[in-house]
Amino acid sequence: MVANKELRLAVIPGDGTGPEVTAEALKVLRAISELESFTFEMEELPYGGEYYLRTGEVLPEGAIDHLRSFDAIFLGAVGHPDVPPGTLEKGLLLEIRFQLDQYINLRPVKLYPGVETPLAGKQPEDIDFVVVRENTEDLYCGVGGFLRKGTPDEVAMQTAVYTRKGCERCIRWAFEYTRRRNNPKGKRLTLVAKTNVLTFGHDLWDRTFREIAEEYADVEADYNHVDACCMWMVKNPEYYDVIVTTNMFGDIITDLGAMIQGGMGVAAGGNINPQPGGCSMFEPMGGSAPKYTGQGVINPIAAISAMSMLLEHTGHQAAGRRIWQAVQTVTGTKMKSQAAGKMGYSTSEVGDLVVEALREQDQT
Ligand code: IPM
Numbered sequence: 086m087v088a089n090k091e092l093r094l095a096v097i098p099g100d101g102t103g104p105e106v107t108a109e110a111l112k113v114l115r116a117i118s119e120l121e122s123f124t125f126e127m128e129e130l131p132y133g134g135e136y137y138l139r140t141g142e143v144l145p146e147g148a149i150d151h152l153r154s155f156d157a158i159f160l161g162a163v164g165h166p167d168v169p170p171g172t173l174e175k176g177l178l179l180e181i182r183f184q185l186d187q188y189i190n191l192r193p194v195k196l197y198p199g200v201e202t203p204l205a206g207k208q209p210e211d212i213d214f215v216v217v218r219e220n221t222e223d224l225y226c227g228v229g230g231f232l233r234k235g236t237p238d239e240v241a242m243q244t245a246v247y248t249r250k251g252c253e254r255c256i257r258w259a260f261e262y263t264r265r266r267n268n269p270k271g272k273r274l275t276l277v278a279k280t281n282v283l284t285f286g287h288d289l290w291d292r293t294f295r296e297i298a299e300e301y302a303d304v305e306a307d308y309n310h311v312d313a314c315c316m317w318m319v320k321n322p323e324y325y326d327v328i329v330t331t332n333m334f335g336d337i338i339t340d341l342g343a344m345i346q347g348g349m350g351v352a353a354g355g356n357i358n359p360q361p362g363g364c365s366m367f368e369p370m371g372g373s374a375p376k377y378t379g380q381g382v383i384n385p386i387a388a389i390s391a392m393s394m395l396l397e398h399t400g401h402q403a404a405g406r407r408i409w410q411a412v413q414t415v416t417g418t419k420m421k422s423q424a425a426g427k428m429g430y431s432t433s434e435v436g437d438l439v440v441e442a443l444r445e446q447d448q449t
């Protein structure tokens with residue numbers, strides 16, 4: 086009954102405004118599946134802060150194996166003011182990333198037409214790069230502990246874990262991605278790390294990067310320290326094509342990236358398991374924004390862009406590209422701003438505009 090659908094999705098709308106932006110992403114998915122004639126089915130899963138408060142568990146027994154059986158996961162947003170910080174992050178987001186071995190965190194940093202950037206004088210053609218963040222190692226492994234906790238002599242340790250396999254698979258994927266992206270300005274992959282201070286872990290990254298670079302003569306293999314990268318992202322974002330980096334640094338620079346591309350209302354990302362049959366998860370970068378819940382003011386562009394990425398990664402490239410084009414039509418010709426409540430349209434009207442733009446493409 087299931088096998089005849091071309092795309093099987095698990096959808097976790099989540100908390101706060103998560104369900105509102107998810108509804109718009111699904112509206113766009115329905116429209117594009119008709120226009121591009123593919124079938125899909127989805128199962129909505131109730132996980133998130135509300136679910137945790139109701140049941141006392143973040144994910145029930147068997148949830149991970151159930152999720153694994155889908156082609157992909159769409160996540161709206163999780164986060165609830167009554168749930169202690171870290172609970173959903175560790176119990177849901179990181180759990181899914183680690184258990185499903187989604188070892189790539191892919192974050193396009195692209196300024197869409199009509200979108201305001203805080204970087205004076207920068208145009209859409211200047212802000213158009215992609216961050217490939219390693220997504221399963223580093224400080225995110227939860228290795229560490231306390232000694233003499235709660236005393237004046239307390240010691241806390243938090244260990245960064247890097248493995249040859251872990252960095253190699255990420256670096257290799259990034260080289261392949263850079264090659265596929267085929268930037269007409271030249272293919273450049275920049276390793277962002279801190280080899281001058283992290284002389285063990287980032288030495289492993291640097292050596293692995295150089296070794297693999299030998300196999301990709303068509304890609305310029307480049308290196309920036311992470312602090313310098315933050316300067317260049319603000320001063321010369323046009324320098325970058327693709328960045329590959331470690332988990333923690335990637336977390337930090339992708340929030341900087343989200344801001345220069347116009348904010349959390351537009352930034353989307355994917356947690357990718359590139360293995361055949363691997364299950365990947367796509368999400369808007371913004372949180373659950375509880376204070377805007379139910380008002381119809383939250384920006385669904387990031388969620389719709391996440392759906393576009395999901396389709397590109399599940400073999401529906403044309404559908405993904407069309408959504409991405411339609412999003413740019415809407416930001417470029419319709420929306421007044423990308424900020425919640427200032428779009429000039431409600432959340433669902435923005436979804437409608439994207440659908441309209443998709444239909445108009447079909448006629449040309
Ligand atoms: C992200 C988020 C997560 C991370 C948090 C919520 C654990 O900030 O996806 O970038 O740090 O990876």
Ligand code: MN
Binds near residue numbers: 336
């Ligand atoms: Mn983050």
